[in-house]
Amino acid sequence: MDLAQLETPCLILDKGKLEKNIKKMRDHLARLKVPLRLHVKTAKCIEAVRPVLQGRDKSITVSTLKEAEYFFSHGITDILYAVGIAPIKLEHIARLKHKGADIKIILDSVEQAQAVALAGQKLGVTFPALIEIDSDNHRAGVRPDDPLLIEIGRLLQHEKGVELKGVMTHAGASYECKNTAAIHKVAAQERDAAIVCAGRLQKAGLPCPIVSVGSTPTAWFAEDYSGVTEVRAGVFLFQDLVLAGLNVCKVEEIAISVLAAVIGHQKQKGWVLTDAGWMALSRDRSTSQQTIDQGYGLVCALDGKPLNDFIVNATNQEHGIIVKRGDSALVFKDFPIGSLVRVLPNHACATAAMFNKYYVVDGTTKIIDSWQRINGW
Amino acid sequence: MDLAQLETPCLILDKGKLEKNIKKMRDHLARLKVPLRLHVKTAKCIEAVRPVLQGRDKSITVSTLKEAEYFFSHGITDILYAVGIAPIKLEHIARLKHKGADIKIILDSVEQAQAVALAGQKLGVTFPALIEIDSDNHRAGVRPDDPLLIEIGRLLQHEKGVELKGVMTHAGASYECKNTAAIHKVAAQERDAAIVCAGRLQKAGLPCPIVSVGSTPTAWFAEDYSGVTEVRAGVFLFQDLVLAGLNVCKVEEIAISVLAAVIGHQKQKGWVLTDAGWMALSRDRSTSQQTIDQGYGLVCALDGKPLNDFIVNATNQEHGIIVKRGDSALVFKDFPIGSLVRVLPNHACATAAMFNKYYVVDGTTKIIDSWQRINGW
Numbered sequence: 001m002d003l004a005q006l007e008t009p010c011l012i013l014d015k016g017k018l019e020k021n022i023k024k025m026r027d028h029l030a031r032l033k034v035p036l037r038l039h040v041k042t043a044k045c046i047e048a049v050r051p052v053l054q055g056r057d058k059s060i061t062v063s064t065l066k067e068a069e070y071f072f073s074h075g076i077t078d079i080l081y082a083v084g085i086a087p088i089k090l091e092h093i094a095r096l097k098h099k100g101a102d103i104k105i106i107l108d109s110v111e112q113a114q115a116v117a118l119a120g121q122k123l124g125v126t127f128p129a130l131i132e133i134d135s136d137n138h139r140a141g142v143r144p145d146d147p148l149l150i151e152i153g154r155l156l157q158h159e160k161g162v163e164l165k166g167v168m169t170h171a172g173a174s175y176e177c178k179n180t181a182a183i184h185k186v187a188a189q190e191r192d193a194a195i196v197c198a199g200r201l202q203k204a205g206l207p208c209p210i211v212s213v214g215s216t217p218t219a220w221f222a223e224d225y226s227g228v229t230e231v232r233a234g235v236f237l238f239q240d241l242v243l244a245g246l247n248v249c250k251v252e253e254i255a256i257s258v259l260a261a262v263i264g265h266q267k268q269k270g271w272v273l274t275d276a277g278w279m280a281l282s283r284d285r286s287t288s289q290q291t292i293d294q295g296y297g298l299v300c301a302l303d304g305k306p307l308n309d310f311i312v313n314a315t316n317q318e319h320g321i322i323v324k325r326g327d328s329a330l331v332f333k334d335f336p337i338g339s340l341v342r343v344l345p346n347h348a349c350a351t352a353a354m355f356n357k358y359y360v361v362d363g364t365t366k367i368i369d370s371w372q373r374i375n376g377w
Numbered sequence: 378m379d380l381a382q383l384e385t386p387c388l389i390l391d392k393g394k395l396e397k398n399i400k401k402m403r404d405h406l407a408r409l410k411v412p413l414r415l416h417v418k419t420a421k422c423i424e425a426v427r428p429v430l431q432g433r434d435k436s437i438t439v440s441t442l443k444e445a446e447y448f449f450s451h452g453i454t455d456i457l458y459a460v461g462i463a464p465i466k467l468e469h470i471a472r473l474k475h476k477g478a479d480i481k482i483i484l485d486s487v488e489q490a491q492a493v494a495l496a497g498q499k500l501g502v503t504f505p506a507l508i509e510i511d512s513d514n515h516r517a518g519v520r521p522d523d524p525l526l527i528e529i530g531r532l533l534q535h536e537k538g539v540e541l542k543g544v545m546t547h548a549g550a551s552y553e554c555k556n557t558a559a560i561h562k563v564a565a566q567e568r569d570a571a572i573v574c575a576g577r578l579q580k581a582g583l584p585c586p587i588v589s590v591g592s593t594p595t596a597w598f599a600e601d602y603s604g605v606t607e608v609r610a611g612v613f614l615f616q617d618l619v620l621a622g623l624n625v626c627k628v629e630e631i632a633i634s635v636l637a638a639v640i641g642h643q644k645q646k647g648w649v650l651t652d653a654g655w656m657a658l659s660r661d662r663s664t665s666q667q668t669i670d671q672g673y674g675l676v677c678a679l680d681g682k683p684l685n686d687f688i689v690n691a692t693n694q695e696h697g698i699i700v701k702r703g704d705s706a707l708v709f710k711d712f713p714i715g716s717l718v719r720v721l722p723n724h725a726c727a728t729a730a731m732f733n734k735y736y737v738v739d740g741t742t743k744i745i746d747s748w749q750r751i752n753g754w
Contacts, residue, residue, distance in 0.1 A: 005465075006465075007442070007465060007466055007469060007754065008463060008465065008466075008754075009754060010754065041694060041695075063656075063694055063695045064695065065384070083640065083652055083695045083696065084640035084641045084650060084652075084696075085640065086385060086638035086639075086640050086652050086715060087638075087714075087715040088382075088383075088384060088385065088638055088715065089384055089385075092384060108641055109641060109642060109714055111713070111714040111715070112640075112641075112714055112715075115714070115715060134643075137646075139643075139650070139693060139696055139698070140640075140641045140643065140650055140696065143645075172693060261463035261464075261465055262463075263460065263461035263462065263463050263489075263517075264461045264485055264486060264489075264517045265486060266511075266516075266517065268520075269514075273461060273516070273517050275460055275461075275463050278661075278727065279440075279730060280754075282660055283659055283660030283661045283662070283727060284655075284660045285660070316516060316549060317418060317440055317726055317727075318418075318440045318441065318460045319460065319461075319516055319517065321516070336488070337464075337486055337488040337489055337492070338463060338464040338465065338488070338489075338492060349694055350655065350660060350694075353656060353731075354730075355753065356752075356753055375733075376731075376732065376733055377384065377385075377386060377387065377657075
């Protein structure tokens with residue numbers, strides 16, 4: 001079957017590009033002598049992540065317990081649930097632990113540590129926990145110099161039902177960097193924050209076997225991971241326009257795209273209409289903050305070749321509007337009614353989440369497989 | 378079961394509010410003596426739309442063929458697929474027609490009309506088609522004064538495999554209005570464009586039995602639908618913050634919300650963190666263009682009471698950041714770790730699409746039912 005036979009919109013994954021992206025990141029981290037704990041929140045698909053889970057890179061990071069359930073059902077046991085724990089979820093996690101999942105949680109408050117200890121005692125399990133560190137003032141976590149770190153560490157170490165396993169941080173600020181030098185700086189800051197906290201815990205007589213850091217931009221530009229025991233990253237699998245804007249990848253390396261059909265020409269306005277709106281592309285507009293604003297996505301020919309002059313400039317639920325950048329006029333006969341285009345995503349996690357499966361190709365328009373995704377919670 | 382027992386995030390639908398929203402719109406359109414062709418793209422759920430489909434309001438509008446399949450499987454036959462037709466979808470539509478669905482398509486070009494006629498002849502069906510009119514320069518359609526209208530009309534009328542059923546227009550610009558007077562104007566313009574086109578077709582000796590208009594804002598503020606044969610609207614079922622900003626509803630009438638758990642306090646930043654990020658709330662930021670910017674959503678207490686001072690100011694994939702508007706400090710003990718809040722959506726269609734079911738309540742926190750949604754294509 002060929003892409004030209006699919007009902008639009010749908011999500012296309014280029015297997016060759018995926019494999020190259022995986023190899024690049026694994027080789028890079030191997031050079032830095034640190035294992036990868038893949039974040040599966042981007043792919044949410046066992047077939048897409050299997051090529052990563054080789055050698056020492058067999059652990060994963062999840063963003064939902066549904067991901068934990070799904071990947072555990074596919075034989076992956078070493079799982080970090082990297083969203084600050086809500087006590088209501090501990091019973092679910094205990095069930096997974098009873099089945100054999102080695103699932104670790106994260107937290108950044110005394111209240112959470114106490115709630116986890118209490119739940120562990122009640123449910124007859126010991127929850128392994130990492131303390132989340134705020135390395136970039138961006139989201140969650142304990143500041144690296146906060147006395148709270150030791151207070152939480154002691155609680156986790158001494159209370160029953162919970163166990164101190166280390167520290168973790170995520171430099172989300174890396175996605176907002178304006179240049180590579182800034183990412184280098186955020187990467188160093190991310191690593192340093194984690195190492196400082198590990199040192200503080202150890203100095204207080206507390207264990208810190210896991211020192212976990214990561215984001216795709218910092219992982220890619222990091223130069224030194226001494227003292228770090230694992231790196232978390234996930235978006236690099238597919239790459240996206242935001243990462244291209246950060247020089248983490250080239251546009252040609254982006255492995256997913258949305259297949260769309262041309263459904264209209266608004267000649268006076270210079271618009272080509274397609275049937276891929278925000279329901280397909282997502283509402284993500286993260287490149288709007290970058291040097292090159294890619295609208296709702298960059299348009300490619302059916303064979304996947306980027307048409308760098310064309311972006312999806314606006315969307316409604318099931319409509320996308322393609323325009324040509326700048327002043328030059330769009331040639332409508334280049335986009336006949338019924339013809340197909342592919343749209344590269346701003347943010348791979350957001351766009352992929354709008355679909356429940358990938359149609360898999362490998363450099364051509366021939367469909368070689370289809371892989372299910374698991375969305376929701 | 379109670380909301381307090383649910384694993385977060387999840388989607389809550391208040392049945393009492395839904396029913397009041399439905400009654401309000403049906404009564405309004407009954408006064409204007411025009412039937413409603415409900416748009417099911419917001420609810421995507423048979424239980425949620427059943428209270429609408431009474432009396433003469435038994436037809437629906439769909440935004441995907443998956444919606445058409447699903448609602449047809451629940452006995453609804455009169456279906457308008459209101460996205461400009463892509464020829465690749467005609468075989469699917471023909472299959473639905475063969476099973477008994479009276480499914481109508483829309484188009485706005487000679488190329489589409491020809492492709493539809495050809496497909497109809499090949500597949501042995503006659504596709505009923507409406508010509509899409511561009512009443513507000515907003516998206517798709519033929520301008521009301523364009524000679525193309527008659528050209529397409531003649532083609533639909535005279536070719537085999539296709540049949541001219543009328544005209545339709547959607548005043549999407551109504552969502553960008555700055556005040557009620559502007560919506561009144563857009564509503565009149567929407568109606569006038571459709572009526573003018575119906576008149577032009579009839580003057581050219583062509584039939585125009587269907588004159589279809591609508592959007593929730595224009596439907597609600599319309600004062601006269603003479604000459605219009607049906608009104609399309611869907612978001613009014615749930616209402617949302619965008620519609621509240623347009624005075625179509627009050628915040629208290631919004632029927633859906635996302636249940637979220639508090640997972641962190643960033644005291645120096647004044648942030649309460651929850652586990653409902655953009656994966657739950659969607660990336661929709663449509664209120665950013667309105668007088669009151671509601672961030673990624675307005676925060677309510679667990680019982681659904683809006684806390685008008687608090688909004689979700691930023692999101693990551695599985696994190697939401699609640700802040701207090703203005704300068705006054707947030708009192709963290711009002712949002713203890715593990716406590717639950719409900720977040721009202723900017724755009725009901727976008728937020729609901731992130732979930733595959735509704736937990737149904739009726740004014741309290743007691744869960745009285747759960748209803749499935751159908752997403753995707």
